Amino acid sequence: MASLPPSTRFDATYEGDTSTMNPARCDVRSWIGASNVAVSAPIDDVVLALSELISNAIEAAPGCIYRVRISVEADRLGLIVTNDGTSVLPESSQWTPENVLASSGRGLAIVAAVSDSVETFTEGGATSVVAWFLQAAPE
Amino acid sequence: MDQKRLRCRAMTDRASRITLEITGERTLGAVGVLDSHTADEFEARLASFGTEQDLLVDFSEVSFVDSSGLRALVTVHKLFEPTTNHLTVRGANRAVMRVFELTGLVEHFHLA
Numbered sequence: 001m002a003s004l005p006p007s008t009r010f011d012a013t014y015e016g017d018t019s020t021m022n023p024a025r026c027d028v029r030s031w032i033g034a035s036n037v038a039v040s041a042p043i044d045d046v047v048l049a050l051s052e053l054i055s056n057a058i059e060a061a062p063g064c065i066y067r068v069r070i071s072v073e074a075d076r077l078g079l080i081v082t083n084d085g086t087s088v089l090p091e092s093s094q095w096t097p098e099n100v101l102a103s104s105g106r107g108l109a110i111v112a113a114v115s116d117s118v119e120t121f122t123e124g125g126a127t128s129v130v131a132w133f134l135q136a137a138p139e
Numbered sequence: 140m141d142q143k144r145l146r147c148r149a150m151t152d153r154a155s156r157i158t159l160e161i162t163g164e165r166t167l168g169a170v171g172v173l174d175s176h177t178a179d180e181f182e183a184r185l186a187s188f189g190t191e192q193d194l195l196v197d198f199s200e201v202s203f204v205d206s207s208g209l210r211a212l213v214t215v216h217k218l219f220e221p222t223t224n225h226l227t228v229r230g231a232n233r234a235v236m237r238v239f240e241l242t243g244l245v246e247h248f249h250l251a
Contacts, residue, residue, distance in 0.1 A: 022154055055207060058175065101244075
């Protein structure tokens with residue numbers, strides 16, 4: 001059975017309030033910029049995916065602390081957002097490519113579009129979503 | 140160090156903000172970040188200008204938009220649909236345009 005990536009290089013928790021989204025985005029942008037990890041996707045895409053995952057975490061478990069981690073594997077970087085609440089992510093997704101003016105449902109579609117793959121884990125009442133980004137090939 | 144990282148470092152402890160100022164007749168300038176924290180207030184303020192004439196909002200100083208920001212723009216865009224007038228977004232940067240493109244909104248929004 002698949003499980004969360006065991007090794008993480010960035011690990012921070014934030015209050016489950018939208019006011020923490022900007023600090024979390026900045027922390028991750030700065031960490032990636034200062035690290036020697038080169039992802040193939042633009043860093044703006046990684047930060048966008050993070051913002052969407054945090055929005056979902058806060059929506060699923062408002063007021064609960066959420067955790068942001070980065071796992072670095074040989075060929076990919078995993079962006080992991082975990083909400084400590086027992087709620088699961090909302091499944092409804094009104095947005096479709098045929099219904100682009102829907103009121104909601106774009107968040108996870110954006111994550112899927114900018115990342116290479118997305119996985120969801122539920123353990124011990126916590127929900128984690130991992131967006132994977134391939135590392136850039138060495139020059 | 141690139142400008143985004145410098146700006147980020149200076150703002151790292153701050154919640155996101157967005158301002159919407161009147162810069163001309165039916166012309167607004169948005170400055171800041173449009174995310175879950177700012178979208179509702181932005182939407183309410185943008186909608187408050189009404190739909191009886193075209194409305195232009197300059198996004199050249201908006202550094203980030205996520206799906207919550209898109210929802211706000213879509214909501215106000217829809218207010219204009221029963222009319223012959225338009226909400227136009229001008230000057231969106233490359234990162235913001237990418238979000239419009241990813242979600243297909245580039246085909247629906249009036250962009251300049």
